[in-house]
Amino acid sequence: KKKFYSTVKTEKLEPWFVTGFSDAEGCFNIIVVRNKPSTLGWRVQARFVIELHIKEIALLTLIQSFFGGIGSITINPNRKVARFTVVNIQDISKIIVPHFEKFSLQSAKK
Numbered sequence: 001k002k003k004f005y006s007t008v009k010t011e012k013l014e015p016w017f018v019t020g021f022s023d024a025e026g027c028f029n030i031i032v033v034r035n036k037p038s039t040l041g042w043r044v045q046a047r048f049v050i051e052l053h054i055k056e057i058a059l060l061t062l063i064q065s066f067f068g069g070i071g072s073i074t075i076n077p078n079r080k081v082a083r084f085t086v087v088n089i090q091d092i093s094k095i096i097v098p099h100f101e102k103f104s105l106q107s108a109k110k
Contacts, residue, residue, distance in 0.1 A: 013066045019103040021063070026050040028109070048086040048096050057082040067095055 027049050035043035060073050060082050071086035
């Protein structure tokens with residue numbers, strides 16, 4: 001088995017670091033997928049996602065902790081990536097968005 005080691009050397013993240021890192025590595029998106037059981041036949045979901053090489057899973061865990069433990073971290077061993085995803089609309093609107101309102105993104109993602 002191959003082991004992966006994180007390059008993270010801290011236990012607490014600063015707000016501006018999280019913003020800058022998200023500016024570079026994160027994304028906000030909305031997915032629309034066919035969902036026959038739903039009333040309209042479609043499901044719409046807002047998401048905040050950061051995807052990194054699996055060796056950086058410790059950093060994703062710190063980011064998840066920074067945001068109060070919301071969201072989930074999933075691993076795709078075939079692609080060697082780990083993903084932090086927040087899909088709960090309450091978490092996005094009450095935790096993620098207020099963070100970026102206070103510590104604004106600087107790129108076009110703003």
